[in-house]
Amino acid sequence: MRLEVGITGKTFRSAAGGTHEVLAPIKFALQSGEVGVLIGPSGCGKSTMLRIILGLDRDFAGQVARPPEARIGMVFQEPRLLPWRSVEQNVRLAAPNISDAKLSELFRILELEAHRSHFPGELSLGLARRVALARAFAVEPDLLVLDEPLASLDDALSGRLRDEIATLVASRPVMTLLVTHSIDDAVRLGDRLFFLSPRPARILAEVPIAIAREARGDAAIAAIKAGLARQVQGEQGDDDAGPDVS
Amino acid sequence: MLRLVSFALFLAVWWTAALFVGGAKLPSPPAVLDVMIAEAASGALFLHLGATLARVALAFVLAMSLGSAIGYLMGRVKLADRLGDPWLILLLNLPALVVIVLAYIWAGLTEAAAIAAIAINKLPTAVVTLREGTRALDRSLDEMASVFAMPRWRAFRHVVLPQLAPYVAASARSGLSLVWKIVLVAELLGRPNGVGFEIGVAFQLFDTPRLLAYSLTFAAVVLVIETALVQPFEAHANRWRPRAA
Numbered sequence: 071m072r073l074e075v076g077i078t079g080k081t082f083r084s085a086a087g088g089t090h091e092v093l094a095p096i097k098f099a100l101q102s103g104e105v106g107v108l109i110g111p112s113g114c115g116k117s118t119m120l121r122i123i124l125g126l127d128r129d130f131a132g133q134v135a136r137p138p139e140a141r142i143g144m145v146f147q148e149p150r151l152l153p154w155r156s157v158e159q160n161v162r163l164a165a166p167n168i169s170d171a172k173l174s175e176l177f178r179i180l181e182l183e184a185h186r187s188h189f190p191g192e193l194s195l196g197l198a199r200r201v202a203l204a205r206a207f208a209v210e211p212d213l214l215v216l217d218e219p220l221a222s223l224d225d226a227l228s229g230r231l232r233d234e235i236a237t238l239v240a241s242r243p244v245m246t247l248l249v250t251h252s253i254d255d256a257v258r259l260g261d262r263l264f265f266l267s268p269r270p271a272r273i274l275a276e277v278p279i280a281i282a283r284e285a286r287g288d289a290a291i292a293a294i295k296a297g298l299a300r301q302v303q304g305e306q307g308d309d310d311a312g313p314d315v316s
Numbered sequence: 317m318l319r320l321v322s323f324a325l326f327l328a329v330w331w332t333a334a335l336f337v338g339g340a341k342l343p344s345p346p347a348v349l350d351v352m353i354a355e356a357a358s359g360a361l362f363l364h365l366g367a368t369l370a371r372v373a374l375a376f377v378l379a380m381s382l383g384s385a386i387g388y389l390m391g392r393v394k395l396a397d398r399l400g401d402p403w404l405i406l407l408l409n410l411p412a413l414v415v416i417v418l419a420y421i422w423a424g425l426t427e428a429a430a431i432a433a434i435a436i437n438k439l440p441t442a443v444v445t446l447r448e449g450t451r452a453l454d455r456s457l458d459e460m461a462s463v464f465a466m467p468r469w470r471a472f473r474h475v476v477l478p479q480l481a482p483y484v485a486a487s488a489r490s491g492l493s494l495v496w497k498i499v500l501v502a503e504l505l506g507r508p509n510g511v512g513f514e515i516g517v518a519f520q521l522f523d524t525p526r527l528l529a530y531s532l533t534f535a536a537v538v539l540v541i542e543t544a545l546v547q548p549f550e551a552h553a554n555r556w557r558p559r560a561a
Contacts (some may be wrong), residue, residue, distance in 0.1 A: 121459075124463050125462075125463075126459050126462065126463065141465070142463050142464065142465065143464075144460070144463045144464070146456070146460065148456070150456055150457060150459075150460045152457065152474060152475060152478070153556055153557075154478040154556040155474060155478075155556075159474075163466065163470065163474050164464040164466070166470075189556045191556065191557070205464075209464060
């Protein structure tokens with residue numbers, strides 16, 4: 071399967087009557103088994119782009135080719151769980167065909183076993199995010215979209231969840247699109263990194279990472295990050311809107 | 317327990333007032349109870365109460381289902397809202413008496429006319445409440461359902477309905493009280509049975525004990541239905557909410 075994004079532009083009309091350009095032309099493709107990472111400053115239009123890719127926003131110029139039979143798993147920025155359904159029901163409603171064994175396995179990996187019958191209002195944000203991850207993985211997606219899934223979690227927890235995402239992504243062929251602010255997450259999870267400009271967003275640089283995800287040790291990751299930093303500094307000479315690697 | 321105290325207080329006030337005013341205008345509780353027992357023994361009380369309850373149930377179900385559907389449509393579809401709004405305002409402000417009299421004139425003194433008139437009176441409030449509920453639906457959850465490709469019915473049942481439940485409960489609550497009030501007027505004006513008819517007869521004879529016997533039995537039935545049906549439904553619909561202090 072293959073996701074092809076060919077957006078030629080997206081504007082939106084504000085209440086005051088002006089038109090704002092949110093997205094400049096953006097073109098990229100993603101294969102099964104690949105993790106693409108979108109990195110860009112806040113408010114650059116990443117979420118708008120995701121909404122277009124997911125088919126939630128059809129008012130744009132260009133086209134997005136996504137296999138019509140592709141199952142989508144999505145982790146929104148906020149968990150977006152149904153507050154009136156238990157954790158288990160939230161997952162089962164999105165993935166009605168999941169087997170009991172698979173569900174138990176997923177809950178075990180994400181350490182949610184004790185919370186199966188809790189309502190989302192009784193969970194911390196960290197737990198709710200894990201439920202959202204469980205829901206996205208439970209549908210066995212062909213396209214997995216993660217919109218800052220690890221934001222506002224402490225380092226230890228986000229590290230563990232990142233490893234879990236890596237495990238789950240490795241367990242089946244899936245096109246994954248990750249939006250993040252963290253270079254560390256991007257380098258550890260991504261196969262190809264797309265650096266976006268401030269609004270209207272366009273792709274400043276596309277950086278492939280050649281080393282297989284499992285083989286990336288701490289030294290390799292430090293080296294990739296150093297390479298990125300050099301590349302960014304080199305680019306800043308001709309483009310002052312370079313990606314913010316901090 | 318507190319409810320019992322409250323009820324005892326009501327009886328005490330009634331009894332004292334009856335002593336001051338005199339039995340003709342305000343009979344004492346035992347006098348009214350006597351009439352209740354006599355009417356119950358003859359079967360008349362149950363016949364009239366049953367007729368009224370059947371009308372309430374039919375009109376209520378009719379108005380709630382129709383009103384909820386129209387309200388949901390008007391909340392979702394802008395065109396429906398624009399088209400329906402003038403009718404809604406007209407119906408909301410039309411006095412119940414006008415609807416009932418017109419229904420009897422146009423459809424005859426029939427059961428259908430009575431039930432339709434009661435339902436039409438309740439309909440607009442259900443529409444308004446459900447329209448507000450639909451407008452307040454969380455778009456982000458709709459998006460979630462759409463991304464995860466939930467079939468329409470499943471999304472409606474698990475994403476939309478739980479959000480509407482408090483509005484349905486509120487509309488059922490206020491609607492039921494409205495129907496209780498209107499059904500008696502409809503019966504008084506054009507039905508040969510029911511609590512409203514009996515109250516009409518009692519009024520013509522200035523038979524206060526009989527009037528009170530029917531009114532209070534009716535009020536008791538309303539109270540039982542509210543506590544046994546409406547309140548548990550509300551509690552169930554809101555069980556996931558953190559409890560208010």
